[in-house]
Amino acid sequence: MMLGKPGASGAPFRILPLPDPHTSQANDGPVALLRTIGTAGLRHKGKLAVWVALCLGAAFAYVRTTPPTYTASATVLLEPRRQGPSAARETAAPSSxxxxxxxxxxxxxxxxxxxxxxxxxLALGDQSELGPRPPGLLQTLTGRAAAALRGIWTALTGAAAQPANQGAEALLRVDPRRNAFENFARRFSARRVGQSYVLEIAYSSADPELPARVANAAASAYLLQSVAFKADAARSGAEFLQGRLDALAAQVRAANAAVRGGALPAQPIPDADARIIGAAQAPLGPSAPHGSLIMAFAGVFGLLTGVFVAALVSVFDRRVRSPQDLARETGLSCLVVVPEAGGQRGKARISASDSAKLVTREHADSFAAAIRDLGTAIEIAWAASRSEGRPVVAIGSWRRGAGAALLTMNLAQLLNHRGRQVSVFSADASPARGEDGGPAGPSLTDVIASSSAVQAAYANVDGVRLIPIRSATPQLNRFVDFRDPRAALVISEARQRGEVLIDLPPLGEPSDAVALATHADIVVLVGAEGKTTYDELNDALAVLQRAGVTVIGAAINRGRS
Incomplete structure (x- = not known):
């Protein structure tokens, strides 16, 4: 913006925006998706870490508070037997x-x-773990809510509402054996091992000795049923000898004793339709809960759900975040990312006069470098247009608070410290003194509204010539037309004296900002990180393009304005 010599006419030039090679890149497909998910995870890494820690903490609490469960299993091989044709014996017939x-x-x-x-x-009715359990937290809350609803219903109708399961609950309270048996049946399981004829009988309990007894007793009871049926058939059949009856009776007694003792039969049971091939042994350690597995699942669950939610939030979050997203969502090049000035973080909002001099403050090196980069980007864009003279640069945003005034005033201070004369037309300025220290002169609106040849009077703000755009008279602000030739004349005169910066009013408000932007050669949009949305930038870009204004890019402001 400081290249070339002033032209004879000083008329504004129109330039074409610089093409951004990044916007023409093809979509990377799954790689782009993974990159988006990774970016979302890094953006919300603090919240993600807290969520994963909460999941791990909940899993650890569950593992520590859940009583250990022991499981033992016995295996039974099915071997059906039938009576042979030539002997009063039963032979194995697995083919049937x-x-x-x-x-x-x-x-x-x-x-x-x-x-x-x-x-x-096994007299399991006396086992404490099979008895009635106190209601859990969820059941307690549900019961209280149901009681409250019943109370409301009673107050409204005068008739007490009886819960549907009151009879069943009363039955369980009256018959504790049935309650214990139901709990016992839930802990018992039987399944086939693959597609074989081997059955696995298992039982789980908090008592490490009980599962083996129950599993062995169940296997013995299965043999007992088979042998007892054949013994009854033998007693009613005349073809069986007394010796055969005695053998079956001995097997029945052995199976009965095994069931009562929670063990396997003490003698072989050859006439049963199955044989036990594996006895249940007392477990050496708990089978549940699996602490390491639960913790690993909680960590993976927390990470995946956290990243998924972060990615989902990022998809629906249309606020300005990164230069890459800015280029993809708006097609605008990101000219600069302005960081928060050193010493500003964590402090109260600074005054307008102090914010206009942040570039000169100590410990603001990164902020000053960003303002310098903004000026360089404007210079490069102006040089690429092959235009002469000094450009009129307008900086604006869709709404107030995005930082347009902050960037305008600090860019003016940077140019002033380089020894250049800068004139700023500010939408927010209210100067208290003129160049000679006297009362402030008329604003740009006052000059336009005046029928006489009123000269613009600039206030001296730390070496920068500043003139407010708005008038102190609200009536004049209501009817002003910034497309008036007198506005172009004032800006042209300021252009002849040095650099010209225009701090545009919010583009989302009435068309004053667009009318002022038509006097500029270059327009830079400003988006506040986490506040300005891509839709607002797109709306601002569309409004300016309809007016024929050239927008060279956007700046992302991370500081407070």
Whole structure:
């Protein structure tokens, strides 16, 4: 913006925006998706870390508060037997067993009759873990809510509402054995091992000794049912000898003793339709909860859900965040990212006069470098247009607070410290003194509204010539037309004296900002990080383009304005 010599006419020039090579890149597909997810995770890394820590803490609390569970299992091989044609004996006939029959045997093992036999034989009704449990937190809250609703219903209708499951709950309270048996059945399981004829009988309990007893007793009870049925058939059949009856009776007694003792039969049971191939042993350690597995799951769950939510929030978050997103969402080049000035973070909002001199403050090196980069980007854009003279640069935003005035005044201070004379037309300025220290002169609106040849009077603000755009008279601000030739004349005169910067009013308000922008050769939009949305920048760009104004790019302001 400081290149070339002043032209004879000083008329404004129109330039073409510089093409941004990044905006023409093809979509990377899955790589772009992964990059977006990674960016979202890094952007919300603090919240993501807190969420993962909460998930791990909840998992740790669950592992520490959940009582350990021990599981033991016994295995049974199905071997159906039939009576041989030539002898009063039963021989193995595995060929008569199919997969459907094996599934039927599973239902026999899970039947209430067999489970009741084991339950009564081991006297499990006295086990404390099978007794009624106190309601949990969720059940307590649900019960209180239901009681409150019933109270409201009673108050409104005068009739007490009876819960639907009151009878069932009363039955469980009256019959504690049934309650204990239901809890016992939930801990018992039986399944086939693959597609084989091997059945696995398992039981889980907080008592490390009980699972093996129950599993062995259930296997013995299954053998007992098979042998007892054949013994009854033998007693009613005349073809069986007394010796055969005695053998079956001995097997029944052995199976009965095994069920009562929670062990396997003390003698072989050759006439049963199955044989036990694996006894249940007391577990060496708890089978649940799996602490390491739960913690790993909680960590992965927290990370995945956190990243997913962060990515989802980023998709619907239309606020300005990064230069890459700015170029993709608006097509505008990011000229500069203005950081927060050193010493400003964590402090109260500074005054307008102090914010106009942030570039000169100590410990503001990064802020000053960003303002310098902004000036360099404007110079390069002006030089690329092959135009002569000094450009009129307008800096604006869609709404107040984005930092347009901050960037305008600090850019003016930077140019002033380089020894150049700068004139600033400010939408927010209210100077208290003129160049000679006297009262402030007329504003740009006053000059336009005056029928006489009123000269613009600039205030001296730390070496920068400043003139307010608005008038102190509200009536004049209401009817002013910034497309008036007198406005162009004032700006042209300021251009002849040095650099000209225009701090535009908010573009989202009435068309004063657009009218002023038509006097500029270069317009820079400003977006406040985390406040300005891409839609607002697109609206501002569309408004300026309809007016024929050239926008060379946008600046992202990370500081408070």
């Amino acid at each position: 067993l199919d997969l459907n029959a094996a599934d039927s045997e599973l239902q026999v093992i899970r039947s209430e009759r067999l489970l009741s036999t084991v339950f009564d034989a």
